[in-house]
Amino acid sequence: MLEETPRSRTRAVIGEIERRIASRSLVTGARLPSVRVFAKTMGVSPSTVVEAYERLAAQGVIRSRPGSGFYVAQTAAPLAIAEIGPRLDRAVDPLWISRQALEERADLLKPGCGWLPSDWMPEAALQRALKALSRQAGAALTDYDSPKGLPALRQWLSRRMMDRGIPAGPDGIVLVDSGTQAIDLICRFLLEPGDTVLVDDPCYFNFHALLRAHRARVVGVPMTPEGPDTDAFARIVAAEKPRLYITTAGMHNPTGAVMAPVTAHRLIRLAADAGMSVIEDDIFGDLENRHQPRLAAIDGLQRVIAIGSFSKTLSAAARSGYVALRADWVDPLVDLKIATGFSASRLSAELVLSVLSDGSYRRHAEQLRVRLGRAMDETIRRVRALGLEPWIEPEAGLFLWCRLPEGVEAAGLARACLAENIVLAPGDAFSPSGAARQFLRFNVAQSADDRIWQVLERLLAGP
Structure with missing residues (x-):
């Protein structure tokens, strides 16, 4: 007033x-x-x-x-995403964390980043595929991709999704350059500035940055070890009338939690009753030791939009992602894709398909799961030795969400570690409510270097 x-x-x-x-x-x-x-x-x-x-x-x-x-009369200053909404300390801002982690420096250790080390990726399989592609003439090397994307890759994705109970035919799948581009396109399609969007609290920090760019109002739903708190979800939906909910399928980022079936079914009922849409990001699905229920399978792609990419498990350089959605939304999304990016990379799609089709990707994923299990056990041992406590012990995946000792705030620890060329991921970058000041997310695949733990031990010991 x-x-x-x-x-x-x-x-x-x-x-x-x-x-x-x-x-x-x-x-x-x-x-x-x-x-x-x-x-x-x-x-x-x-x-x-x-x-x-x-x-x-x-x-x-x-x-x-x-x-x-x-x-x-005044020309507005160029849009700066970091300035939308409340100003965050750049030392813990999601965009800042991403920028630091993307730096190519041999002396920089990255336990706070969100991807596998390069030597964990299937380099030999990628090289073979690149050599085979280089011998092809014409379209694979020089042409734009078709509007929905390479048909053979969409067919491969359709078979895999059908096997997992998601009714996505090839014509219901649109190829994009990344999972981030997929969310961006969906937000352009569904949202108007000021619309309310629900995310998990905590959630993947780039969801925040992307939603700020779309001028959405972001509201967090507290996480539990069984997934989002459905009682809180119901209250928030009734009060906020959200347009969209964005979550991570399977192994949650950053907590590593797995959504219980009862939680998944109740979320779908609540979303349907509220008339809201759901984006389910399945980027880590191939790292699961056992298949978990998917919202898209329960819902049948009526309100749920399934997205994913191969950046985390195959190659971040070969940008290739996908969207699976209801039939009447496909053409509008393709129009937006053409309007904003014209075409996804055909070369990347051909490269990804080659590795997926020759059996090497399946073997690579199996090896990753074993290797990550060992890294998870070792990281849990090392954090506990320093007085940190895992929120849960994840079944699989990359991430370990840890509470710091009483009185230690993650942001201050992250600033001190950065001065020693170690990039951490402090909890408040993941939390819309700012309720994770005492948490850090560790990428277990990036946490093997002894220097990380030596520096943390010294800093936690104090002056």
């Missing part, structure tokens, strides 16, 4: 115009609402709007055209 003083009412009108300009709702040259219309919108008198417009004109933000109205 607006304050009662005339000065505060004028400030409120000025603030609303500035917000619309900053958010690109009003672009350079756009006509502002008429004085009478905006006075009604803001619940103030026309004289208050006139005074606000005159002040903005005096500052050069807008300009008056006699007989026509007021127009935006």
